[in-house]
Amino acid sequence: MTGGPAALEVNCPHCAQTVPVQYGDSAVYDLSCLHCEQSFCLFVRKQKFEVLFDLGTAALLGGYAREAVSSFAAALERCFEFYVRAAVLEQAAGQGESLEDAQARLAATWKLVDRQSERQVGMLALAYLTREGRPPDFLRPQTLGAEFRNAVIHRGYLPRREEVEDYAAQVFEVIDHLLRELGEATLQVQALDELAFAAHFVALPPGTPAVTLEPPGLFRARMFGRFHAAAWNKGQSQDLPELGAFGPLASAQAAQRALSAPVNQGRTPAEVFRATLSDFGVGAADSVDGPPRR
Numbered sequence: 351m352t353g354g355p356a357a358l359e360v361n362c363p364h365c366a367q368t369v370p371v372q373y374g375d376s377a378v379y380d381l382s383c384l385h386c387e388q389s390f391c392l393f394v395r396k397q398k399f400e401v402l403f404d405l406g407t408a409a410l411l412g413g414y415a416r417e418a419v420s421s422f423a424a425a426l427e428r429c430f431e432f433y434v435r436a437a438v439l440e441q442a443a444g445q446g447e448s449l450e451d452a453q454a455r456l457a458a459t460w461k462l463v464d465r466q467s468e469r470q471v472g473m474l475a476l477a478y479l480t481r482e483g484r485p486p487d488f489l490r491p492q493t494l495g496a497e498f499r500n501a502v503i504h505r506g507y508l509p510r511r512e513e514v515e516d517y518a519a520q521v522f523e524v525i526d527h528l529l530r531e532l533g534e535a536t537l538q539v540q541a542l543d544e545l546a547f548a549a550h551f552v553a554l555p556p557g558t559p560a561v562t563l564e565p566p567g568l569f570r571a572r573m574f575g576r577f578h579a580a581a582w583n584k585g586q587s588q589d590l591p592e593l594g595a596f597g598p599l600a601s602a603q604a605a606q607r608a609l610s611a612p613v614n615q616g617r618t619p620a621e622v623f624r625a626t627l628s629d630f631g632v633g634a635a636d637s638v639d640g641p642p643r644r
C-alpha cells in the first residue's frame with residue numbers, strides 16, 4: 351500500500367503488473383502502463399463525494415486536521431449534487447425517459463448554480479421537498495456545521511482534531527441520511543455512469559482493453575450494502591465490489607463493518623463513523639503520508 355486513499359492501484363490487463371493511478375476529476379482514465387507501455391482504459395465506480403470524504407478521513411488520520419475540513423465540506427456539497435441527480439434520474443426512469451436526456455437537462459440547470467454553494471443548497475432543498483414530501487430539516491446551518499467550516503476555510507481558524515472529528519461525524523450523518531432516503535435511486539446514477547463508460551469504451555481504438563474498479567468505502571458499502579446484504583449473508587459475495595486495500599476506510603474490513611453496521615437501530619451514523627475512525631486510527635500512519643499521530 352503506497353498511495354493511501356488518494357490513489358488507486360490497478361493491474362495492467364496486458365502484463366498484470368500493478369499500476370498506481372492518482373484520483374482525477376473524471377471516473378474514466380485512459381492509461382498507459384508504466385511497465386509494458388501498452389494502453390488500456392480504467393473505469394472507476396466511485397462518486398466524487400465518496401472520494402472527497404475518504405481524502406478528508408485520510409488527512410484527519412494523517413494529522414492534517416485543518417486540511418481535512420475542506421475535503422469534508424466539499425464531500426457534503428458534492429453529495430447534495432448527487433442527491434439532486436439521483437432524484438432527477440429516478441423521476442426520468444419512472445416516466446420511461448432516457449437517462450442521458452435527463453442528465454443533459456440537469457447539467458444545463460446545474461450550470462446556473464455551480465458557482466455558488468447557497469444556490470446548490472436551494473436546489474437540494476427543493477429536490478428533497480419534492481421527493482420526500484417534507485422539509486429538509488437537516489439543512490439548518492448548525493446541522494451542517496457551516497459556521498465551523500467557514501471559520502476554518504475562510505478565516506484561518508486552526509481547529510483541534512476533536513473539533514474536526516465532530517464536524518466529520520456531522521457531515522457523515524447528513525450524507526448517510528441522504529443516501530438512506532435515496533435508497534435504490536442511487537442505482538440510477540450508477541446506471542448513467544455505466545452508460546458513459548460504455549460510450550467511452552466503444553470509442554476506444556479497437557482492441558484496447560478496459561478495467562473496472564470499484565474501490566470500496568464506507569458510503570459505497572452503505573449505499574449498495576443494502577441491496578447486497580442478502581447475498582453477503584448467504585456467502586455469495588461475488589456480487590459485492592471487489593474488496594481491495596485502498597486505505598483505512600476502504601479496506602475489506604471497513605466495508606464488512608459498514609455492511610453489518612446497524613442502520614436504523616442502535617448506533618447513530620455519527621457513532622458508526624467514530625467507531626470506524628478509532629478502529630482504523632491505529633496503524634493508519636502506515637498507509638497515509640504525514641507526521642506521526644499523537
Ligand SMILES: [Zn+2]
Nearest residue numbers: 362365383386
Ligand atoms: Zn502493462
